[in-house]
Amino acid sequence: MSNLNFTFPQKAKTVTFALMGVGLVSIIAAFIFDHPAEADGHYHHNRAWANIFVNCFFFMAIGLAAAFFLGLQYAAEAGWATTIKRVIEATAWFLPWGLSAMMLMFILGQMGVHHIYGWMDKDLVAADPMIQAKMGYFGIFWWIRSIAYMVAWGWFTWKLRKNSMDADNTTSNDHHWKNVKLGAWFMVIFAVTSSTSAWDWLLSIDVHWFSTLYGWYIFSGMWVSAITAMVLIIVYLKKLGYMEFVTESTIHDMGKWMFAISFLWTYLYFSQFMLYWYANIPEEIIYFQQRWEDYKPLMWTVFFINFACPMVILMSRDAKRNFWFLMFVGIIIFVGHYLDVVMIVMPGTVGHHWTGLSWMEFGIFAGFLGLFLYVVLNNLTKRPLLVKNHPFLQEALHHST
Amino acid sequence: MAGVITKKVIHGVYDDEVPLLEACKKLKAAGIKIKDVFSPFPIHGIDPIIGVPRTRLAICAFIYGLTGCGLATLMMWYMMISDWPTDVGGKPTWAYFYNVPAFIPITFESTVLCAGHGMAITYLLRCMLVPGARAKNPDPRTTNDKFLILLELPEEKTTEVENLLRTAGAIEVNHKGTVTEKLPY
Numbered sequence: 001m002s003n004l005n006f007t008f009p010q011k012a013k014t015v016t017f018a019l020m021g022v023g024l025v026s027i028i029a030a031f032i033f034d035h036p037a038e039a040d041g042h043y044h045h046n047r048a049w050a051n052i053f054v055n056c057f058f059f060m061a062i063g064l065a066a067a068f069f070l071g072l073q074y075a076a077e078a079g080w081a082t083t084i085k086r087v088i089e090a091t092a093w094f095l096p097w098g099l100s101a102m103m104l105m106f107i108l109g110q111m112g113v114h115h116i117y118g119w120m121d122k123d124l125v126a127a128d129p130m131i132q133a134k135m136g137y138f139g140i141f142w143w144i145r146s147i148a149y150m151v152a153w154g155w156f157t158w159k160l161r162k163n164s165m166d167a168d169n170t171t172s173n174d175h176h177w178k179n180v181k182l183g184a185w186f187m188v189i190f191a192v193t194s195s196t197s198a199w200d201w202l203l204s205i206d207v208h209w210f211s212t213l214y215g216w217y218i219f220s221g222m223w224v225s226a227i228t229a230m231v232l233i234i235v236y237l238k239k240l241g242y243m244e245f246v247t248e249s250t251i252h253d254m255g256k257w258m259f260a261i262s263f264l265w266t267y268l269y270f271s272q273f274m275l276y277w278y279a280n281i282p283e284e285i286i287y288f289q290q291r292w293e294d295y296k297p298l299m300w301t302v303f304f305i306n307f308a309c310p311m312v313i314l315m316s317r318d319a320k321r322n323f324w325f326l327m328f329v330g331i332i333i334f335v336g337h338y339l340d341v342v343m344i345v346m347p348g349t350v351g352h353h354w355t356g357l358s359w360m361e362f363g364i365f366a367g368f369l370g371l372f373l374y375v376v377l378n379n380l381t382k383r384p385l386l387v388k389n390h391p392f393l394q395e396a397l398h399h400s401t
Numbered sequence: 402m403a404g405v406i407t408k409k410v411i412h413g414v415y416d417d418e419v420p421l422l423e424a425c426k427k428l429k430a431a432g433i434k435i436k437d438v439f440s441p442f443p444i445h446g447i448d449p450i451i452g453v454p455r456t457r458l459a460i461c462a463f464i465y466g467l468t469g470c471g472l473a474t475l476m477m478w479y480m481m482i483s484d485w486p487t488d489v490g491g492k493p494t495w496a497y498f499y500n501v502p503a504f505i506p507i508t509f510e511s512t513v514l515c516a517g518h519g520m521a522i523t524y525l526l527r528c529m530l531v532p533g534a535r536a537k538n539p540d541p542r543t544t545n546d547k548f549l550i551l552l553e554l555p556e557e558k559t560t561e562v563e564n565l566l567r568t569a570g571a572i573e574v575n576h577k578g579t580v581t582e583k584l585p586y
Contacts (some may be wrong), residue, residue, distance in 0.1 A: 249445075273505070274502045274505065278492075278503060282490070315463075317459070401445055
């Protein structure tokens with residue numbers, strides 16, 4: 001075995017700090033340039049805040065979906081992903097950062113600093129009987145749920161990661177079986193909380209609207225983003241000469257995941273759209289009407305690049321085994337799913353003040369991307385890139401399809 | 402007899418796929434053609450070793466899928482737009498394009514149906530697994546726990562190959578008579 005200890009290359013460190021710098025400058029510039037042009041009582045740097053929120057959620061969701069993917073491998077007792085388990089764990093361990101950022105956003109919202117959640121604004125609620133009727137579900141109950149999700153996800157991720165680390169110091173499989181149980185319980189809890197958290201954190205931005213498919217739609221988006229992020233990290237590590245023990249078949253399988261979950265996302269996105277389009281009930285269609293009128297180019301871009309690109313480019317077996325294709329498609333759909341979150345959040349916060357994608361979206365994205373990459377690559381340096389003691393290790397090392 | 406060649410049939414029997422793969426690699430290195438391999442389960446990564454070419458089933462599936470997609474579109478266009486326009490929920494009845502979201506589920510299902518059935522039927526026909534087909538296993542134990550390499554060799558090579566199979570860990574090497582092959586000239 002060659003070098004199992006990843007050292008953070010100086011060049012990568014410089015790049016991540018540069019990205020964070022770009023982000024910081026963009027955030028400051030966004031607050032300077034994005035001021036309420038018209039006298040609109042509820043537009044206070046909304047676009048700047050919404051952009052920060054989009055990034056907090058997008059990168060938190062990548063950590064969360066990676067944690068889910070880790071739990072899934074244990075619950076399914078799957079062996080193929082053992083060689084890349086350290087990458088999954090490192091990506092999942094962005095979760096504390098992501099959840100902290102989300103919590104900070106929630107606290108600032110409750111203090112009235114930003115207006116992402118209309119129902120946090122007392123004046124708005126007082127004037128709107130429809131929100132008043134929903135306040136039993138929001139308010140304090142919402143806060144209890146949000147804290148419960150964070151504690152549960154954080155604990156499971158921490159425990160799964162810790163057991164996997166402790167297993168390397170022993171020769172028994174006890175830690176592995178503990179993780180199988182933990183993974184199964186995490187799947188049960190995540191099945192419920194992934195939906196309800198999507199309603200609470202994203203759907204409640206458009207507080208008058210409702211959709212039962214929404215949770216799955218958000219979940220599939222975060223899943224494909226996480227898979228893509230992990231593929232890109234694995235390809236990067238392989239290019240640097242690490243992880244030569246990851247077989248071509250494992251890369252192929254990750255490519256299959258990218259392909260398959262892109263379709264899951266498209267399926268759910270379209271199913272949600274089609275039912276509202278067909279029924280055409282005013283109180284329901286308003287969600288899409290708003291996007292159709294003020295966000296049409298973005299809506300089509302998101303749909304096409306997240307659906308057509310993986311379908312056309314990743315369909316063949318050879319493409320899924322080719323680093324160049326995986327990088328190309330990976331970067332496109334990674335940005336595509338970021339834009340998807342932009343499209344979810346912006347209409348309910350910025351509304352008709354939207355003027356199309358600008359430096360704000362991409363600058364702040366760059367900043368959070370830098371932070372994300374720094375944290376994940378730093379996590380990777382903490383432990384060897386290959387697990388030592390895992391019952392399926394040999395299976396994964398000889399994985400061949 | 403002129404124009405006919407006689408070959409010995411040899412079965413190399415193994416009780417695990419690892420020594421079998423090892424034997425296949427050695428046979429290939431010695432330049433001996435493997436007629437077939439029988440196994441209770443699919444052995445991953447064996448195809449390039451025993452010289453089975455890449456399957457073209459995926460290309461067939463793609464063509465069947467396109468056919469299904471086209472047929473569904475044609476059918477719905479004819480039924481819902483051309484022959485008998487029906488007002489469903491006030492949606493425009495005069496253009497396929499403006500109703501596309503409503504037609505997507507059927508297009509999708511038809512694509513999957515044609516691709517799936519087309520692939521299965523193609524596979525069965527290609528393998529001649531038609532009703533009344535007889536099992537081709539040379540040894541029924543390969544349906545349970547044994548792995549078998551089927552070889553057809555000229556007389557003079559049999560001793561060399563038998564040694565090769567045994568050193569790779571064969572539990573049995575069975576001689577199963579001869580086959581005659583017509584030469585192309």
